Amino acid sequence: MDLTNVAVFVQAVRLGSLSAASKHLGLAPMASSRRLAALAEELGRRLLHRTTRALSMTTDGALFLAHAEAMLCRRGRPRGAGGAFGRCDGGAAGQRGRSGDPRTARGSGMTPTLAQMLEGVPETRPGCRLLWEAGIRIGPRIELGQGPYGARRRIDILGGAFRGGPGLEDLHGRVLPGGADRQLDRPDGVRELDALYDIEVPEGTVLTLRNRVLIDERPGMARYALSHVSVLAPERPWAWLSRRIIVGTLTPRRPAFDAVVIRTFEVALP
Template identity: 30%
Template sequence: MLLPDVQTFLAVASAGSLSAAARQLNVLPMQVSRRIAALEEDLGVRLFHRTTRSLTLTAEGEAFVPYAKAMVDAEAGARAELSPSPGTASGVLRMTAPSGFGQSVVLPMLPGLLESNPDLRIDLDLSDRQVDIVGQGLDLALRIAPLEDSELVARKIAPNPRLICVSPGYVKRYGRPDTVADLDQHRCIKLDAVGRWPLVVDGKLIRKRIEGYVTTTSVEAARTAAVQGLGIAMLTHWDVFRQLADNSLVEVHLQDASMEDLSVWAVIPSRRYVPNRVNVFLAALQKELSDLAGRRGAQPL
């Protein structure tokens, strides 16, 4: 199986036609057709349904896509590792991150990262849902929720504990809770994904039922609602570190409970053939978090 044939297969699958793939690869359509035919003969399966008007992947072609991407990424990773400038990255970094963390930390760091790596491109999905990174062909997922057992590889990037926060305006008008029981008397902002607030009481994790004065699916909306004084929110440190630094939000410390410790995790599909762009991004992310902690008095990393 020749790598140029595999690269041609991915180009055709992405472009949707032989002629479009040929333009993308800067070769003749006949060369594209020959490479696809050679790959199909090598694998012993048909990869595309072809008619005079359309070209679509067969079931075997669909199944081959992630393997083809892994082969191309492995080749790119090897070249990057052996290149004279291993500190730079190239290609498309396909990744996902939680929306709040992505807005607060990832997006602000991208201009500097891309300036230092002019051949790098970013394909970023900001979503609070658990994305199947293997099925979606992603290089990397940043996750904050407690990790489930999986065959994926996880690396801890930074601590990111939950915390309860509220605006000074809310405190002035309604006061602040001192105990877990006091939460029942306050207006709370609830995330759909966190129906019960996890709290550590007497060393045990409990899940406190919260009646949402405001309920939302969005971390950004919960943060904005808290800043506007609509209620008390439970978010994570890196979701609200800027607001804590400028005092638009203050942290609430309960006398009889502490917060659940979470972390920012980097999740990759495999330890093998990690593209250099992933390592370069993670190094930049760790530096960004460390710099932010130093500048804003955030929790040390």
């Protein structure tokens, strides 16, 4: 980093004027302006608010000031810098900003940019694997009337069956009757479903599922229907399902059947 650029910034702040800073440092005003712009570009931050009559620091400028002073103290002041930066022999300026790189947040008091935070972090794209697919028989719609957040209804869950995906052949069984799907038609046209029901595997273990679905199928748009599924598994071997992020799809089978098809997927890192 060019220390003269840093000195232009510090002097402009101290003197309240870029022209005064230019005169103090023996630079042409245009050269000082270019140096200030170069510093801001290097840091990826706007340091000063400038008008024809006034100059003030931005929040990032205020955070950078102490570090800039410390840099000049540690590395030697450029021509014309003088003693306007305060003491460098252990004073306040000399105690701030231990990092040699002003773009580093740690030790400088600066807020890192998004680019700095992302640098060196590999992009991770989660994948999905099929956990189970289910056919669930449902009852007629029961309208519950208008509520403060939209029209409400309930659909009873009458039963059904499910089977596990590849490698999960032991995860199969029946959907128990007695659950229900409570629905809300929001004013913006989106429908929310909140279904609570149980499934049973052959050895008798019962898993409680909560399936919260968001459906957006407004005219002229492709249907969007995805859900977040939470599992309450009481014991092995399926307790791990309670510790996973599970998403699902929902496809109605009416009018052919009074049923819906649900497929669930584990969200997994590569």
